[in-house]
Amino acid sequence: MKNKTNKQIFFKAKTFLIAASLAVGALFSINTAHAGADRTTHPVVMVHGMGGFDDILGYHYFSDTYGRKLYRNCYWYSSCNKYLDSGQIGAAASMSPFHSSDHRGLQLANAVESWMIANDFQHVNLVGHSQGGMDLRKAARILHDRFGYQVVKVAYSISSPHRGSPIAKHVLDLGEGVSNIVEALAETYGDIVYGSDNDANAALKQLIYDDYDPNDGTLTGAKQFNQNYPVSDTYAKRYASTVNSQQGSNVNPALWITQNNYFNIDGDGWCTDDCSGDGAAGKGDGEKKDTDDDGLVGVNSQQMGWRTQFHYNAWGMDYLTSYTDTDYVGDINYPTPTQMTSMGAVINQDHLDMIGIPNTTFRIRNFYGAIFHYIAHYD
Numbered sequence: 001m002k003n004k005t006n007k008q009i010f011f012k013a014k015t016f017l018i019a020a021s022l023a024v025g026a027l028f029s030i031n032t033a034h035a036g037a038d039r040t041t042h043p044v045v046m047v048h049g050m051g052g053f054d055d056i057l058g059y060h061y062f063s064d065t066y067g068r069k070l071y072r073n074c075y076w077y078s079s080c081n082k083y084l085d086s087g088q089i090g091a092a093a094s095m096s097p098f099h100s101s102d103h104r105g106l107q108l109a110n111a112v113e114s115w116m117i118a119n120d121f122q123h124v125n126l127v128g129h130s131q132g133g134m135d136l137r138k139a140a141r142i143l144h145d146r147f148g149y150q151v152v153k154v155a156y157s158i159s160s161p162h163r164g165s166p167i168a169k170h171v172l173d174l175g176e177g178v179s180n181i182v183e184a185l186a187e188t189y190g191d192i193v194y195g196s197d198n199d200a201n202a203a204l205k206q207l208i209y210d211d212y213d214p215n216d217g218t219l220t221g222a223k224q225f226n227q228n229y230p231v232s233d234t235y236a237k238r239y240a241s242t243v244n245s246q247q248g249s250n251v252n253p254a255l256w257i258t259q260n261n262y263f264n265i266d267g268d269g270w271c272t273d274d275c276s277g278d279g280a281a282g283k284g285d286g287e288k289k290d291t292d293d294d295g296l297v298g299v300n301s302q303q304m305g306w307r308t309q310f311h312y313n314a315w316g317m318d319y320l321t322s323y324t325d326t327d328y329v330g331d332i333n334y335p336t337p338t339q340m341t342s343m344g345a346v347i348n349q350d351h352l353d354m355i356g357i358p359n360t361t362f363r364i365r366n367f368y369g370a371i372f373h374y375i376a377h378y379d
Helices: 101-119 132-147 166-172 177-192 200-206 222-228 253-258 337-341 364-376
Strands: 011-015 044-047 089-093 124-129 152-158 236-242 306-311 319-323
Touching: 044 101, 044 132, 089 101, 101 124, 101 132, 101 200, 124 132, 124 364, 132 152, 132 222, 152 364, 166 200, 306 364, 319 364
Parallel strands: 044 089, 044 124, 124 152, 152 236, 236 306
Antiparallel strands: 011 089, 306 319
16 A cells, blocks of 8 residues: 555445355244345445554455455455355445544545545445444544435444553553554555554544543544544444454464553443543453453443344354344443443454454454345345
8 A cells, every 4th residue: 555645545446246155054034044145225335443454464454355355356256255245335445544533534534425426326334443433433424414414324343442442542651662663563564554644643542532641732532532423323324333352362463462461451341431541431340361352442442332243154144133232332432331341242353353364263254244234234
């Protein structure tokens, strides 16, 4: 990816091509087996998190599940996402790898607006991983204000730090460590993850719940962002999210920073605001060694709107349903104790597993097929 200014932020769009897949076995109800995802009424835009796009840690973002393996080299069955409808339309957005969601959300809105006008689309669905799940809320509001109606139908987040991440505060507290980390990434990956339109400090300050520095003249933090860009049916028809967590030896080596011998998130306790000063809303439950985070984000930070439940299907496509036990998170800053502490419907995968970097146990193309199928029932 080349260095780019705001005007050079590009947008990739392809009609998805997949190989045909056959239904397996006997008849199933809508909540059991699926041969493939239903086509969404409106196109789906995938939104990357911090450090993307196209590469992150040397791997294609979304593990080629959205990219190459979704719409290229489809002469071979194994090269495509067989779970998507042959007429499914979607795109991948590309914003600044390191910047605030205020900045990236505007870039996303601009790109989506241009794409919609060029293709005469009236609505879109947005799916964001990590920080991308925050970016899309700003984009949804901007698109509403520009078009004068509810443009976004389904806003879906995966592993998103809606109420902050202690890792962001930990890195910022290192001081010069922020620049060192970004410089190391730049040296390793070049302009893939580092260019002129990046601000690592702004990116990290966005992912801390409260304003990191009240004296710098700029109001930052997830709490303020959530107030400005709330969960609201004015801006999107339906909000939903995947919550995941995993600790121990199965965590991706890139996330070892969060292990017990260095730094660990206590991410499943409830409290109004950030009561422990760790950078995320809540205060933890005092048990750091349990599976209460995905290596970067605690479970108490991830739910937006409906929490979805992942259902494994050995005979075909996995599928998602809305998990009603934790109810709906409408006030993104103030979930209930149950919503912040419940491990119900939490997927046992780490932050990078959710985009397939790399993972041999989680069927990542199947998972994204399930997301598209879920969206198709609500958009």
